[in-house]
Amino acid sequence: MSDDEPIEELPLEKLPLDGWHRERGARMVPFAGYEMPIQYAGPFGGIVAEHNWTRQSASLFDVSHMGQLALRGDGAAHELEKLVPGAISNLKHGKMRYSLLLTEAGGIIDDLMVTNTGAHIALVVNGACKWDDIAHLREHLPDEITLTHFDDFALLALQGPKAGDVLEALIPGTGALTFMTAGLFEWNATHLWVSRAGYTGEDGFEIAVHESKVEALADALVADERVQPAGLGARDNLRLEAGLPLYGHDLSENTDPISADLGFAISKKRRSEGGYFGHKAVMARLAEDEAGTLAQRRVGLKLDGRMPAREGAEVFAGETKVGMVTSGGFSPTLEQPIAMAYIAGAHAADGTALEIEVRGKRLAATVTPMPFVPHRYYRGS
Amino acid sequence: MPRYFTDEHEWIDVEGSTATVGITDYAQEQLGDIVFVELPTVGTNLDQGGDAAVVESVKAASDVYAPIDGKVIEANEDLEEDPALVNTDPEEGGWFFKMTVADPSQLEELMDDKAYKAFVDGL
DSSP: OEEOOOOOOSOOEEOTTHHHHHHTTOEEEEETTEEEEEEOOSTTOSHHHHHHHHHHSEEEEEOTTSEEEEEESTTHHHHHTTTOSSOOTTOOTTBEEEEEEEOTTSOEEEEEEEEEOSSSEEEEEOGGGHHHHHHHHHHHSOTTSEEEEOTTEEEEEEESTTHHHHHHHHSTTGGGOOTTBEEEEEETTEEEEEESOOSSSBSEEEEEEETTTHHHHHHHHHTSTTEEEOOHHHHHHHHHHTTOOOBTTTBOTTOOTTTTTOGGGSOHHHHHHOOSTTHHHHHHHHHHHHHTOOSEEEEEEEESSSOOOOTTOEEEETTEEEEEEEEEEEETTTTEEEEEEEEEGGGOSTTOEEEEEETTEEEEEEEEOSOSSOOBOOOOO | OOEEEOTTSEEEEEETTEEEEEEOHHHHHHHOSEEEEEOOOTTOEEOTTSEEEEEEESSOEEEEEOSSSEEEEEEOTHHHHOTTHHHHSTTTTTOOEEEEOSOGGGGGGSBOHHHHHHHHHTO
């Protein structure tokens, strides 16, 4: 018996909560240059149990590997707009937007969250990309724009239908935040930056906290019986069910926002005005999309049977190879295998019957609209 | 009935000229929630150390190797309905397949339960 997971050889960093995870029986694995909990031990532990708990109650995820950055200086929003296709300069105080760092050829360098905190433009970028992102930003932003990396801050995600009630009880006022808004709060004599966002498809929050206070905050959150810790394994399946792409798997410099089905991240005004890296390529892909000639598109696939198809599995229409799986697994919520794949435009329409090859067998699959499991974000009562 | 273990965490029960094969409790614990088991077809000839079955956990696909040479004579159909049996009852009801024992001398290379326990404790 052997796992076929890749093993990273670089020296790994420890998260501020490393000891906290280990006390809870976490199995630690290399991810994005850190030792990270993939799942926990105990009666609530295991990927499926943690997954289901997140969908039913609330789970605490440590996502401190992600890069927390800030841009300061006159025109910081305007300058960032030269590197991303989203509208940033009209982002109101406390509002967030999902965006993409693009190459001049329209390739995706990273996906990220952008927030206007009032004091600065905050960015949360992928852990595995953060050093390259910092280099890219530093290279292309003018010297007057200050780039700060909050590497002494941890990031906790509280996700699930009970997250709102849990956090309101602990930090009054947070319950009034709506999806994709954020604010500064005080708890236990420390400042917390709380965003109503996440990557599970559930309602929830991401909480930036100084590393010296993160253990106290994690303890306070799991002291609520509605909250259990959850690891990377559950997080990966949750985001797959939610149809959310994972950088390095579903997104890369070889994919562009239109083929990645992230057209929503290109603000209307910016489509007409341009002025960002990759505009020409994005507009060309948009035109192809409208003409029905897009070479490939990221789609969802539901598989018959129980055998999952993993990243790298080839997709066929009859004898013709039409694409490749970029993320795949077994959906605990739907109790069936699901996948994301890049499929040739002619075969990417919802309902198209395809086949995925796994170990020489052909598995029947159907192109399915995403999310596979409906999002349940809190947009106000 | 003697039980042997491999360093790839398979167990093998030998009764006369036939053997039952599964994965150990340690293995299922490492794999986590199992969602699918791909079993060998009855009649397949297996070579010691060669691919015999595939276990799909929510996390990843893992190969299960043949502990000895022999021919597959039965596959555990219960695993089709309930692959989680490998998690809940790995060393009894969660067996994978039965096979002939082509070369009994291969069993001598395997570990007994005491040696396997020491092997796992050293991991």
